[in-house]
Amino acid sequence: MPIVLGAIADDFTGATDLANTLVSEGMRVVQVIGAPEPDASYGDAEAVVVALKSRTAPVEEAIAESLAALSWLQSEGAEQILFKYCSTFDSTPQGNIGPVADALRDAMGCELALICPAFPKNGRTIYNGVLFVGEAPLAESPMKDHPLTPMRDSNLMRLMDAQSAGKTGLIPAPIVQQGAEAIRAKTAALIAEGLSYAVIDALDEIDLRTIGKAAADHKLITGGSGIALGLPDNFRARGKITSRQSGTFRATEGRALILAGSCSTATRAQLAQAKAKWPYAKVDIDKVAAGEDVVTQLADWAKAQPVDSPAIIYGSADPEEVAAIQKRYGVTTSGQMMEDTLSALALRLADAGFDRLVVAGGETSGAVVSALEIKMLEIGPEIAPGVPWTQALGRRPLTLALKSGNFGQPSFFEDALKVLP
Template sequence: MLLGAIADDFTGATDLANTLVQNGMRVTQIIGVPDENTDIGQAEAVVIALKSRTAPVAQAVQQTVQALDWLLAQGAAQILFKYCSTFDSTAEGNIGPVADALRTRLGTDFAFVCPAFPANGRTIYQGHLFVGDRLLFESSMRDHPLTPMRDADLVRMMNAQSDGRAGLIPLSDVAAGPSAIAARVAQLKADGICYGVVDAVSNEDLRVIGIAAAGHKLITGGSGVAIGLPDNLRREGLICPASLPEPPEAPGRAAVLAGSCSAATRRQIAHVAQDWPTRKLDVDSIANGDPVTAETVEWALSQPADMPILIFGSADPEEVRATQERYGKLQAGLMMEETLGEIAVALRDEGFGRLVVAGGETSGAVVSALGITALRIGPEIAPGVPWTQALAPSGPALALKSGNFGQDDFFRRAFAAMLS
């Protein structure tokens, strides 16, 4: 293994694994902290998927360091800490504290900070994160139920979360090339700064940043920052071109399980709700102890077998706020995630072989409930979202979609891709 990565949620891990596969690396995605019996096969890169984005800070740090120690023991020479391209976090973390812990364990005094993902409209200019043509805090991320984003200045946000100081590597340096980035890094380090927020507005910028990252022990950012890393290894003769992945084998019925409350996922639900059998889960019924899982599975089995079904707990911001007021922010989300996980297990046992899961926290709950420990990365459906195949234990084909990713017709595209 050459490259080790740690992602703070399951969809982010799949997103990153997809990026590395698309750029020619053999990748294994591991679910949770591996142990001595974990087999990575011939993988050149390993992506460890944690469910740590909104976990208590101490827990997130502990799990991440355990994952790091395992990657180092496997020979990883470079580590990538992957978080969301919208920098999902709060003033307390978890991005800053986890990055601090990784720097300390690796004994390095500097790391890039670059969540840019231009293919999905996430760009950085003058250290400010944009979603499309809007600053982060003006986007729908302002109303995220767990990590509402109220700032767009990544330097300021990193300084609020981290024990180390952050500075800017502006677009002018990126445009001037890797040597200019290296010169800026040297200047920042001389000033006692240990995090460099790097501007990027295109994939070409990310490739330049990737060249500049050669030799860095730690990189932090979104999946986009990994675009250029395989080229570094290829130039050194450490990897050869790899064939693109084959679609997973996935007999059986198809279902979408959506827990994300993002604007993108709500649009995707609306796009198919009039055509597909659709069922919305009620948080109050779950809280009351009603047999929601059993009733939902019974409903699912009664639907036509030749078309996908949609089961969702997604809601608009006002409904989410009302639910959180009744049950608490974390508890409301946990009830929905656990129920969707239970439904996923029951559907798998009833012959559903293709599952699209919308939302990072929901994907974590579903994959954990299914007992999956490793995934093979298949073909890309949309930027950042591939089909995957559960390897250990063998199981259904899964598309784990970040709530904000994908076109309005993403659910249709996903199942159409399985047939092409």
């Protein structure tokens, strides 16, 4: 049976976030890592989410990987494509959201694609085209100091126009609140004006479900996981998917490891709470740069901790410390050293019986999953909005939670481990 919905996510945590949303809406979903081989098997999935590590990759690489994913999804019958990026529109003025969206739109022959990163459960809303994080506009939120994608503008039309070859219009909240037909009429008007994209306001989940209904016939949708809330019902109404299915998720039994590379305000608060309870060690990037075997040192430390306690290893730091490290080693080099260290630790400790991993940070999650050679994930129980447990399918039995840096309450790490039996 062909899949009906295909998704392309620009990082691994975003992919699990989206897969979690679709599962909660009753779809059978598989998350795959990278564009699958032509003969890849995905069982009886109705939706496949392809997780890429393309958010901060060179533009040409991000485009090529996204188009390869698109080609595979279309070959498997996907009727609709969702390009999933972060609910804080993480990107630079050069991309990669705009260039990838352009490439997908051109390849699919789409007149106009929607832009909606709203995720109200996590405080991301859009009004008059301005993206809010809680009560603050994006550019006044902690995202303004993100080490890789600092967000210095809150207006999604301006952000998209800076990156894209097309022009961007707005479908404002009053039209959204009039219902799906009003959204369709406004979309047609924007197409008639020659626009390529439409930012659409969303203040709550009711808006997102209305938008989903209006987008039933759109070939390409772009945004956060929230935009997917209303899509499964469209396929269900057409008889393209079956009734809600129960999962077969079974967590592995083993020691727990928390790896944090995110420097977000949320992750640092979560670490502060967890460190008051459990043993922890910090990656010393200067020692890594000096060539010391930090991986062996930290792996030995983790193995020596009490078996009934999670071990925390982190590289997260406040903006001042991050800036100082980047000044010493450069943005790219310092980030790569941290990713390489944490992913090597994941590999070393998974072999030592740490079978339950919580990973904080999109880039870190991508590095860890790649190092572990995980190709497919089954979605399990939700820990917090946008963050489920997952089970690696394949030769290495592992249970993983891949957390976007900005997601979760201060108790997230404790909450995560309480969810598992």
